[in-house]
Amino acid sequence: xxxxxxxxxxxxxxxxxxxxxxxxxxxxxEAEIVKVTDIAQIAAxxxxxxxGLVVDEKVLSTGKVLTAEEIGxxx
Amino acid sequence: xxxxxxxxxQFLRMTWLNDLVGQGVAGIGLDPASRLGGSVxxxxxxxxxxxxxxxxxxxxxxxxxxxxxxERTRAMLGGRSGLGANVLAALLGTLTPFCSCSxxxxxxxxxxxxxxxxxxxxxLISSPLVDLASVILLASIFxxxxxxxxxxxxxxxxxxxGTVIGKLGMKNQVxxxxxxxxxxxxVETMTRRQRVAYARDQVAEIIHRVWPYxxxxxxxxxxxxxxxxxxxxxxxxxxxxxxxxxxxTVVGIPMYADIFGTLPIAEALVGKGVGxxxxxxxxxxxxxxxxxxxxxxxxxxRMPLLxxxxxxxxxxxxxxxxxxxxITHWFI
Numbered sequence: 001x002x003x004x005x006x007x008x009x010x011x012x013x014x015x016x017x018x019x020x021x022x023x024x025x026x027x028x029x030e031a032e033i034v035k036v037t038d039i040a041q042i043a044a045x046x047x048x049x050x051x052g053l054v055v056d057e058k059v060l061s062t063g064k065v066l067t068a069e070e071i072g073x074x075x
Numbered sequence: 076x077x078x079x080x081x082x083x084x085q086f087l088r089m090t091w092l093n094d095l096v097g098q099g100v101a102g103i104g105l106d107p108a109s110r111l112g113g114s115v116x117x118x119x120x121x122x123x124x125x126x127x128x129x130x131x132x133x134x135x136x137x138x139x140x141x142x143x144x145x146e147r148t149r150a151m152l153g154g155r156s157g158l159g160a161n162v163l164a165a166l167l168g169t170l171t172p173f174c175s176c177s178x179x180x181x182x183x184x185x186x187x188x189x190x191x192x193x194x195x196x197x198x199l200i201s202s203p204l205v206d207l208a209s210v211i212l213l214a215s216i217f218x219x220x221x222x223x224x225x226x227x228x229x230x231x232x233x234x235x236x237g238t239v240i241g242k243l244g245m246k247n248q249v250x251x252x253x254x255x256x257x258x259x260x261x262v263e264t265m266t267r268r269q270r271v272a273y274a275r276d277q278v279a280e281i282i283h284r285v286w287p288y289x290x291x292x293x294x295x296x297x298x299x300x301x302x303x304x305x306x307x308x309x310x311x312x313x314x315x316x317x318x319x320x321x322x323x324t325v326v327g328i329p330m331y332a333d334i335f336g337t338l339p340i341a342e343a344l345v346g347k348g349v350g351x352x353x354x355x356x357x358x359x360x361x362x363x364x365x366x367x368x369x370x371x372x373x374x375x376x377r378m379p380l381l382x383x384x385x386x387x388x389x390x391x392x393x394x395x396x397x398x399x400x401x402i403t404h405w406f407i
Contacts, residue, residue, distance in 0.1 A: 011280065039179050039374065046257040048145035048184035063144055064265070064273065 001075075004034045006042045006052035006062075013051040016065045020053065023071035087215040089124050096120040114301040121293045121339050126286075128215060129335060130278050132208040136170075137277035139207075141270040143170050145181050149188055152198070158238065161197040165233035168201030169226075178202055179371045186249055186375075187256035193241020200388060201233035203362045209334040216342045221406045225355060228399070232359070232391035239387050240380075248380035288336030296339030305347050314350040314403065320396030323353045324389060327360025334362045351406055352399030359392045 003020045007013030017033050024031030036042055036054075045054060049063030053071065060074045084090045096119045097107045105112035148167050152160065171181070178199055185195045205226055213222035265273065299308065312319045327337075341354040364385060373381055 011283075012276070039183070039371070040252055043180055043183035043187075043253070043256050046184065046187070048149070048180045050180065062146075064269070065276070 001029055001056050002032050002034060004036050004054035004057075006036045006045060006047050006054060007050035008037050008039070008042075012065050016051045016053060019066060019068045020071050022068040023075060026068065026072050027075050029075065083214070083219070087128070087211065089120075089127075089215075092124060093120045096123070110301045114297040117300045117343075118293055118297040121296065121342075122290070124215070125212070125289055125293070125335060125339070126282070128212060129208065129282060129285075129289075132211055133278045133281050134274045136207045137274035138270055140170055140277075141265055141273050143167065145171070145184060148198075149185055149190065152185070152190055152194055153188060155194065156191055158234070160191075160194050161234045161237045161241075162230070164194045164197040164237065165201040165205075165230045168198045168233060169205045169207065169230075171198075171202045171206075178368065179375060182372070182375055183253050183256055184258070186253050188258045191241055192246060192249075193237045195237075196240045196384065197233045197237025200236045200363060201230060203334075203365075203368070204233065204359060205229035206334075209338070212335065212338055216338055217345070217407065221351065224399070224406065228355070228395045229359070232363075232388065232395065236384075236387045236391055240383060243383060245380045245383065248377040250375045250377070253375055285333045285335050288332040289339075292332065292336035293339040296343035299340065299343035300346060303347075308344065308347040308349060312344065312349045312353055314348070314353075314400055319350065319353045320356045320393055320400065323357035324360040324392050324396065327357045328364045328389075329366045330361045331365040331367050332361050334358060337361050345407065350400035351403040352396040352401070355399055356392050356396030359395070360389075363388055363392070 001024070003017075003024065005013050005017045005020065007016070013035065017035065021031065021033055042050065042052065045052060045059050047059060047062050051065065052062045053060045053066065053074075055075065060071075066074075093116070096116050099119070100107050100112050100116045105115060107113055107116050148171070151167065152164055155163065181202075182195060182199055185198065186192070210222045210226055213225055310316075312323065337358045341358055344354050344357075345351060369381065369385070372384070376384070
């Protein structure tokens with residue numbers, strides 16, 4: 001699965017990326033983390049507040065840093 | 076002295092802190108009345124005061140903000156038009172995150188959902204210009220009438236600017252990709268715990284982002300306060316000089332700083348006899364028309380609309396500057 005982190009490279013985005021990686025490993029899935037930093041591309045997901053979490057092109061959360069457990073539930 | 080006045084002096088202006096720092100400066104053998112001693116006192120007092128107030132204020136305001144995610148704001152503004160909608164947009168703009176970097180995703184999201192340009196621009200102008208933290212800091216550095224006057228004129232620029240841009244019919248001046256952006260309707264909900272965590276994170280993030288600007292601002296303020304002769308300042312920016320307001324605006328535009336960084340400069344300039352209007356024009360130019368946000372905006376709108384935006388906001392700032400210089404004596 002492909003996990004995309006939407007955000008202009010802020011600290012929160014990095015934290016969210018780390019949590020997503022942990023969560024994916026915990027549920028035993030092969031995950032590729034992609035950082036999306038371009039505002040046009042971020043906007044293309046209809047996301048207005050970053051960081052955003054997109055898994056397989058589906059927006060799962062916006063504007064907050066989810067913990068690894070929270071992401072695990074969503075996966 | 077009234078109870079309100081006492082609270083204001085102790086908690087917002089922190090007069091005790093200024094006295095304490097003065098004693099400390101004297102304690103290490105510097106005379107607070109001397110140039111160097113005075114600069115050190117100004118610098119230390121302002122650094123402690125501004126960072127203390129910022130932390131408390133950002134926490135409180137972020138907590139309130141967590142109730143107004145952009146999706147909810149957009150839903151509140153959807154389907155409205157007219158002056159009332161512009162006023163609402165300007166007011167909601169004061170509740171949004173401080174950074175102008177978050178304005179662009181908002182612009183895209185609002186426009187994609189079909190909100191009129193008039194409303195989107197009212198929101199976009201008010202967002203960096205007026206926020207609750209800057210209002211309380213203004214009250215701390217100057218006084219409440221000045222702070223409230225700043226809010227009033229800031230909102231006026233946002234409402235009028237948005238209205239004018241709406242009237243010009245520039246809908247076709249928005250980058251094409253903006254219209255094809257999907258609009259998701261789901262609003263994230265948070266528990267109280269998440270809101271507290273969010274507010275705490277905001278404090279850390281914003282302080283981390285603004286501290287260099289605040290320190291530079293206070294440094295410049297301290298220099299103006301004690302090293303640049305009053306004659307030089309008034310010759311350049313005095314109230315009797317017609318060019319003071321345009322000069323302050325033009326100097327402010329390319330600068331990028333949060334409003335928190337400009338406040339100590341404003342404080343020092345007013346102390347040297349510069350008109351309140353000139354100082355407000357400078358602060359507004361720095362926050363509402365910074366170069367980095369122009370560059371970002373250029374990616375989502377075409378040149379004529381960008382230039383219109385700059386023109387409308389500059390006109391508003393100049394008008395406010397001139398008007399406030401005429402009535403400075405009402406406030407200070």
